Amino acid sequence: MSILDRMIIGVMPLVPKPVVGFFSRRYIAGETVDAALEKSRRLTEGHCMVTLDVLGEDIRRREQAVAARDAYLELLTAIAKSGIDGNVSLKPTMFGLDFDADFACEQIRPVVARAHELGTFVRIDMEDATTTDRTLEVYRRIRAEFTNCGVVLQACLRRTIDDAVRLAGMQANVRLCKGIYIEPYAIAWHDRAIIRRNFLYILEILLRGGSYVGIATHDELLVSESMNCVHRLGLAPEQYEFQMLLGVAERLRAVTVDSGHRMRVYVPFGREWHAYSTRRLRENPSMAGTIARDILGLSADRRRR
């Protein structure tokens, strides 16, 4: 962790909520479904698809998981009414994964079933490595019934090559990312160059196996190498998509879209934005420096503007 990262984490609790709100506006679409749909509409005008995420995975009681389910059911209806080219992403712990996998399945299944009725899709996000087995188990159970759902693999984890082989074997729809959580060295690569190479190796396993892959990265080298990979494999643009987070690497996003690739933007929203923002920074403090550099106009993406 750099000195700047440490300083930012240190002062975070002292920063007034409106100030955090001012800076997070770029990364979070607002508090309401309407705000998220409005932001999504503007993104779709820029030829991007979207995936909407309701913030608030830190739950303590089962009723909160039931409320999350209901919020997603309403969100799916609202997306369908809006006519926006969008689907949803959800965090399994917000649906009760920490209580037990059966309970989480019971909450996630109706969301996937409703999405199926509406002709849309549900992405089950991947959280820290203590949840990987249970998340994949929930995914496999729901996928046995519905094909309109997908899961996420993290290139930083040493286990991911085996998971990718298994998921490619069932032509699963997979989002591939580096992984945001800081994991112990025993189970995860820490070196940036190794994670990049692993990402590309896993991408090829998935694409060769016939999986539809959401290539989720803002890393210019990975975007470029992934473009080379889909070209080498002779894939049509309908066989994969790039994915980026709202407010991040917008210049790279634009050139990717202009090059004819499909792009989906992850649009988080909800009343829990403050808890979400601070928890994410605690989970991965180096993100604090990245965001600060971005806001101050010091990131590589901005320096070249």
Ligand SMILES: Cc1cc2nc3c(=O)[nH]c(=O)nc-3n(C[C@H](O)[C@H](O)[C@H](O)COP(=O)(O)OP(=O)(O)OC[C@H]3O[C@@H](n4cnc5c(N)ncnc54)[C@H](O)[C@@H]3O)c2cc1C
């Ligand atoms: C659509 C999408 C969905 C994701 N879903 C998951 C998931 O389910 N589970 C999971 O563990 N991880 C998820 N991630 C996060 C991912 O694992 C990485 O932590 C994150 O994308 C940073 O890695 P990178 O490949 O963009 O490369 P990096 O080298 O980390 O980032 C490249 C550049 O992008 C910018 N940047 C990257 N991330 C951010 C950010 N959050 N805020 C501001 N600037 C940023 C910085 O300028 C940075 O220099 C997701 C990422 C995306 C894009």
